[in-house]
Amino acid sequence: MRKIKTLAIxxxxxxxxxxxxxxxxxxxxxxxxxxxxxxxxxxAVLIVACFAFVLSMFFIFQVLIDIxxxxxxxxxxxxxxxxxxxxxxxxxxxxxxx
Numbered sequence: 224m225r226k227i228k229t230l231a232i233x234x235x236x237x238x239x240x241x242x243x244x245x246x247x248x249x250x251x252x253x254x255x256x257x258x259x260x261x262x263x264x265x266x267a268v269l270i271v272a273c274f275a276f277v278l279s280m281f282f283i284f285q286v287l288i289d290i291x292x293x294x295x296x297x298x299x300x301x302x303x304x305x306x307x308x309x310x311x312x313x314x315x316x317x318x319x320x321x
Contacts, residue, residue: 237283
């Protein structure tokens with residue numbers, strides 16, 4: 224249960240980071256459109272910012288995929304344990320005479 228809470232906190236952090244990055248890029252483009260069109264340094268900064276945003280989105284999706292795989296593995300282990308216990312009970316049912 225603690226692992227799921229930690230993963231939820233990490234997921235929330237990454238979502239907030241995505242929102243912050245997107246808002247920052249929109250702010251840069253909107254407020255500095257004239258400067259971007261004139262000055263190449265600002266254009267280079269904007270390109271680097273867009274590249275960083277794309278990379279952060281990629282890594283966030285990688286983290287989400289890893290979390291899904293971990294959760295599937297944990298559920299599969301729980302099912303396997305449950306199946307083994309049910310199989311043991313079928314082979315050796317509890318005796319009513321004990």
